[in-house]
Amino acid sequence: MNTxxxxxxxxxxxxxxxxxxxxxxxxxxxxxxxxxxxxxLAAYAERLSKVIDQSQPFAxxxxxxxxxxxxxxxxxxxxxxxxxxxxxxxxxxxPALYRFAGRLGILKFIPAKLLKSSNKLTQNYYFxxxxxxxxTLLSKIIKDTDPYFLKWAIxxxxxxxxxxxxxxxxxxxxxxxKILYSKIAKPGFVIHNGTHFMVYQNAKEISEIIDQILxxxxxxxxxxxxxxxxxxx
Numbered sequence: 365m366n367t368x369x370x371x372x373x374x375x376x377x378x379x380x381x382x383x384x385x386x387x388x389x390x391x392x393x394x395x396x397x398x399x400x401x402x403x404x405l406a407a408y409a410e411r412l413s414k415v416i417d418q419s420q421p422f423a424x425x426x427x428x429x430x431x432x433x434x435x436x437x438x439x440x441x442x443x444x445x446x447x448x449x450x451x452x453x454x455x456x457x458x459p460a461l462y463r464f465a466g467r468l469g470i471l472k473f474i475p476a477k478l479l480k481s482s483n484k485l486t487q488n489y490y491f492x493x494x495x496x497x498x499x500t501l502l503s504k505i506i507k508d509t510d511p512y513f514l515k516w517a518i519x520x521x522x523x524x525x526x527x528x529x530x531x532x533x534x535x536x537x538x539x540x541x542k543i544l545y546s547k548i549a550k551p552g553f554v555i556h557n558g559t560h561f562m563v564y565q566n567a568k569e570i571s572e573i574i575d576q577i578l579x580x581x582x583x584x585x586x587x588x589x590x591x592x593x594x595x596x597x
Contacts, residue, residue, distance in 0.1 A: 365388065368415075368416055369391055370430030371393075376508070383570065389575070398513070404523070410437075423443050447534050447573075455527070458521070491560050492541075492542065492560055498564060501564065534552050538566075539556050540557050541562075542559070
């Protein structure tokens with residue numbers, strides 16, 4: 365099955381580099397396009413969806429910001445399955461601080477380049493990177509991030525309004541995620557001690573979950589309300 369992978373805010377396909385998926389899953393990485401001024405997250409997702417071949421069944425996998433984009437695309441195109449990782453399905457599941465900042469419009473007063481530098485300063489704590497290879501990868505991703513895309517994307521998250529969970533959408537989340545934490549979200553699949561960087565750190569476990577969702581014989585019925593917990597030593 366063609367499966368379109370959408371990376372996190374400012375990141376690229378390197379974040380998925382440790383996933384080892386079944387050979388029946390054809391991985392297609394989606395590249396970011398330039399946002400239009402004042403474009404909403406939903407409008408951006410609709411434009412980005414044009415790269416998807418709808419002539420055959422397909423699935424979506426999105427991480428963090430890419431998960432929110434995947435949700436919006438799923439509302440339009442009805443994929444066979446949508447998997448979001450370290451993300452959220454509903455805007456009211458975003459941390460209250462983010463929603464409050466969005467209402468105040470604080471972001472417009474912060475220079476784009478300052479956002480990028482502050483992101484780098486706090487990367488190890490908030491993203492949960494531990495090993496030298498993880499820190500190196502995240503540093504490279506942040507270095508390569510367009511600061512203006514970063515500012516737009518953060519703004520689109522803070523102003524995002526979504527109350528719809530598309531059919532066949534599955535949520536994988538870590539219990540130690542310090543960026544997209546929520547007390548009311550109920551992920552179907554929980555990675556114990558998983559951080560916001562767990563798609564790289566816990567690639568084996570997450571690969572198994574993705575395989576089960578996309579290729580399992582009863583995936584649509586069995587996994588809709590499943591609870592799949594993995595303990596990380």
